[in-house]
Amino acid sequence: VPFRKLVYIHNIEEYSPSSLSLLTLLTRYPLSLSIPGSRPRLEDAPPRIVEHPSDLIVSKGEPATLNCKAEGRPSPMVEWYKDSERVETDREDPRSHRMLLPSGSLFFLRIVHGRRSKPDEGVYVCVARNYLGEAVSRNASLEVAILRDDFRQTPSDVVVAAGEPAVMECIPPRGHPEPTISWKRNNMKVNDHDERITIRGGKLMISNTRKSDAGMFVCVGTNMVGERDSDPAELVVFERPMFVKRPVNQVVLADDTVDFLCEAHGDPAPTIRWRREEGVLPRGRSDIRSDHSLRLTQVRAEDEGTYTCVSENSVGKAEASGSLQVHVPPQIVVRPRDQITGQGRTVNFLCGTKGNPPPAVFWQKEGSQILLFPIQEAAQSGRFSVSLSGELTITDVHSEDSGYYICQAISVAGSILTKALLEVETSSDRVPPIIRQGPANQTLAPGSTAHLQCHVMGNPLPSIQWEKDGQRILGDERVSLMENGMFQITNLQETDSGAYTCVASSSSGETTWSGVLTVKESGGSSVPQASEPFQLPGPPQKPVVTDVTRNSVTLTWQPNAHEGGAAVTSYIIEAFSQSAGSTWQTVADLVKLEKHTVSGLFPNTIYLFIVRAVNAYGLSDPSPISEPVRTQDVSPTGQGVDHRQVQRELGEVGVHLQEPVTLTASSVQVSWTVDRQSQYIQGYRLLYRPSGGTWQLQDVKAPSERLVVVADLLTGTEYEIKIRPYFDEFQGKDSQLLLVRTAAEVPSAPPRAVTVVTVKLSNSSSISVSWEPPPADMQNGILQEYKVWCVGNDTQTRYHINTTVDGTVLSTVLKGLLPGILYQVEVAAVTSAGVGIHSQPVSILISESPQNHNVSLAEQITDVVKQPAFIAGIGGACWVILMGFSVWIYCRRKKRKELSHYTASFNYTPGMLGGNMGNYPWLADSWPTTNLVHSGKEAVNCCTSKHDTAERYYNGMRHDMILLTMAILFCTQPGIISSMPFDLEEWCPPLPERTYLIEGCEEGPATPLRGDASSPATSYSHQSTATLTPSPREESRHPPHNTARLHHLDGQQLAWYDMTKQSNSKSHIMYVQTHSGNSSTVVILITGGWWHLNWGGRPTPHPVQPQPLRGSTECRQCQLHHTWSVTLNALCKHTRVNAPHADVHKHIHSKPEVHAHACTPTENVLHLYPVCNSCYS
Secondary structure: OOOOOOOOOOOHHHOOHHHHHHHHHHHHOOOOOOOOOOOOOOOOEEEEEEEOOOOEEEEOOOOEEEOOEEEEEOOOEEEEEEOOEEOOOOOOOOOOOEEEOOOOOEEEOOOOOOOOOOOOOEEEEEEEEEOOEEEEOOOEEEEEEEEOOOOOEOOOOEEEEOOOOEEEEOEOOOEEOOOEEEEEEOOEEOOOOOOOEEEEOOEEEEOOOOHHHOEEEEEEEEEOOEEEEOOOEEEEEEEEEEEEEOOOOEEEEOOOOEEEOOEEEEEOOOEEEEEEOOEOOOOOOEEEOOOOOEEEOOOOHHHOEEEEEEEEEOOEEEEEEEEEEEEEEEEEEEOOOOEEEEOOOOEEEOOEEEEEOOOEEEEEEOOOOOEEOEOOOHHHHOOEEEOOOOOEEEOOOOHHHOEEEEEEEEEOOEEEEEEEEEEEEOHHHOOOOEEEEOOOOEEEOOOOOEEEOOEEEOOOOOEEEEEEOOEEOOOOOOEEEOOOOOEEEOOOOHHHOEEEEEEEEEOOEEEEEEEEEEEOOOOOOOOOOOOOHHHOOOOOOOOEEEEEOOOEEEEEOOOOOOOOOOOOOEEEEEEEOOOOOOOOEEEEEEEOOOEEEEEOOOOOOEEEEEEEEEEOOEEOOOOOOOOOEEOOOOOHHHHOOOHHHHHHHHHHOOEEEOOOEEEEOOEEEEEEEEOOOOOOOOEEEEEEEEOOOOOEEEEEOOOOOOEEEEOOOOOOOEEEEEEEEEEOOEEOOOOOOEEEEOOOOOOOOOOEEEEEEEEEEOOEEEEEEEEEOOOHHHOOOOOOEEEEEEEEOOOOOOOEEEEEEEOOOOEEEEOOOOOOOEEEEEEEEEEOOEEOOOOOOEEEEOOOOHHHHOOOHHHHHHHHHOOHHHHHHHHHHHHHHHHHHHHHHHHHHHHHHHHHOOOEEEEEOOOOOOOOOOOOHHHHHOOOOOOEOOOOOOOOOOOOOOOHHHHHHHHOOOOOEEEEEEEEEOOOOOOOOOOOOOOHHHHOOOOEOOOOOOOOOOOOOOOOOOHHHHOOOOOOOOOEEEEEOOOOOOOOOOOHHHHHHHOOOOHHHHHHHHHHHHOOOOOOEEEEEEEEOOEEEEEEEEEEOOEEEEEEOOOOOOOOOOOOOOHHHHHHHHHHHOOOOOOOOOOOOOOOOOOOOOOOOOOOOOOOEEEEEEOOOOOOOOOOOOOOHHHHO
16 A cells, blocks of 8 residues: 555554564565655556466365466565455464465465365465556465265175176265275276276276186275275185086996096085986985095986086086986786687787886797787788787687797897787686576565575576575475566465575586575564665676686785675675586685685686675675686696705795885885895795784796885885795795885874863863874874864954874863853874874853953963063063163263363363353363473563462462463353354353362362353354373472462362372463452463463454553553453464564454464464353353
């Protein structure tokens, strides 16, 4: 600004340092003073900016330069403005970190930037001035670069399989400018030139990953501030299983051993397992070896299929398969039997074969060269044909067709043949007549009519005659023979009683059937409706011959579905042989099963059989006649074979049973091996029985057979099995005895005799359920348990009670039933196969009982206490109480620990407290420690007070401390804080909630009282925690008599002083505060270090008259015109600390403050906050 007149400075002491700085500026840069009325020179020119400042982004703490170059005559003076406010440089304040270079550029020694204070960031302009005018540069922004530490998203571990893409993603920390992203793998930068690697934004993408790509990846965020590394994330690249050895297709013979190889590699090491596509692996004959190969021993045809090796790890699965084909030599499973037939009839010879591959079957008559193949043209075979199944059919049989017919089966695995004899009967071989229904035993009253039936069949049609007691009945007017064979006697007399026999005869033979007729007064028909057909059982099906020996034939048949008026109780078997007689003979009766062996037959004899069913009403019609069967010829011993040689060789044969295999619930498969063969082995006799039961026989007539299926077994029953070789009536040694259990099924019948009764137990409605097991033949296995269901039919409650009891228990008690509800009870037996048929529901109604409505309070409470929810609630409440008590104990002990260590810990919220000035120990607590050095000067005195003695004592103690005493007037203007034009956070200190300083006071001071300062009035949303922990006690070096001078201080002040004496540290700041009338005295104890004290308010645009802090006049003036407060700002950060200095400034009509800066090498931050009674409390 041009000066209008020359200024004479007569009293430099009255001016502030700002004025002195301006005077220095004038002397350093002489200006041409413009006198009113003078004219500018021709060569002078106004300022012009030739180099404008540019925008800058600078890191915190780094130097920076804003360039600005101006031209003009005289040379313009350059000033800088930030956000429209003039920038203070080192020319005004030598301690400033901003320097104005001769060129006009603004140089920052370091960029200062904090969370709250950002003095260097903003928009700058430079202004060049001379007396002709000024020039203003373009705006230039200075921004402080930042880079936070925490990544917004850190990369995560990734596991992929080789060949798959891998993606890692991260979001860098917030920063300015926005940080860029790069990646490191194993501390080496990722090569993004690899075409498989793409870095886009924060994503790292690797396509077609390889094993070599695995490692520890770090996301790096970078800007001009530096780099930030994320937490490492691991990329794991696994390898899917890959086969080194694969199983191959194989073809083997039965009973061979086969190996399927399988070996695979992968990361992690894969597991290997085998499966069979068609089912499970063969039991007992499959083994997975140590090299993961699959071995099958004694392979069979049923083992054929596809066997798959499955290799699997956490990232993939691979499979390799090999097929197995088992070649089995042909076997005859259904042998053709010798047959006898008549001329003109049709005969069939069965020949069932098996093998792998299936063998080709053809027939040949012994002595003939003609081969009969399946589906052969009729012109070539004539009356002979062979079906696809291998069955030979001969139609219109002639007598010359008699002879042996050979069935042959052939395949690549071998061949086999068998033969059967066909005999063609002459007319003399016809079957005798058959009586379908004969006379029944009857008891009738005299005078009534008797009807004796006799229904016959035969070819030719037989004639019927009647006999009584073995004598033919002669003609009688009361006797008549009807057309259907019925014999009628009218007007019965007692002499008519006797045995009546129906005789059916033809050219083929005759058949008889007898019945007893009894006539008496009190009699009645013993079979009232014997002649009704529907009451008699239906005829069984045609019996089938399953086994033939020298003197026995085994027959099986199927029952008729029609049982008549009563269940079938037994069967009767009749036989006919031409060589044994000309009539049908009963060879077995009371047969209970549909399989029976007829014994006592003649060797080498042809027999025919029929079967009849029997119930309570009589016999059924006969079954169809069986096929003719010839018993075996006489034994070889009768033909000259040495029986001792046969017995000796059979005794040397060793037969060993293999483990039986359960096929179904009623059949098992038995196999065996033979150690030594013999020419006298005619077959094998299998013996089996339920454990402890009667042995049953099943012959295997083929000496080469090693396998048989035993059928018609009881379900879920354990059987004993053994086998022996035989030759006619000679038998070899038994094999070892093995046990096998047929598969269980669910019981096919419910428990029997289910009964339900009501019982009373402890005032509770209960029922007792009992039952009997299902019939033994319907249990289908071992009964493991019984299930009992008790279902209430109330639609609202649906109250169900179910239970399960052991299979040996036949009763149980169900408790807790509700009165007035109809329950239905069902019981079912359970085997290992599941639950069987439920019994019929048994209903029971629990009657209402008076005592059920008067349950005692104790019982109700007992029921509630037993509830799981109540127990869980009580447990939870106990846990909460225990945890609360633990927290209380912890807090109490922590509090005592703080007191015992002079530790003040507090959470505080800035605000305005009450008017009691006696509670400010928090101010000292909030000062961080710093390292101070004695200034070497005597402290100045502000104003007289009753503390002069103490003040002089402090300053003369040679304790390396500075004592500053200042009088502070009570603030009498309410709301002064809210009216301040600047940030309250700079003036208002964060106040603690509590401070404990009890020990260390020589006069035994009490803990400072909270007074009205316990509840902050205002919150500035700033909370913190400070802890003051005194150093170990050190004995004072001062004479004891000096301590007496401090007795006029109150207990709180002595406590702070004593704390100062105890500290070993040279970096403590303390204060003592007293009251006198309307003023407060704050004594600041500073130990060590160099300090800069600035007394005054916030900066003003213009400097004012300097006012030193000396004498009582200025102090009283301060008290009259100003409301004082105390605050301590940030450190000076000056580089020179060689001498103590103290600049004191006072600004009129401003709200003064005192701030102290510790110029120490550590540059710690120290705060002395405002102390104003009514405003800050």
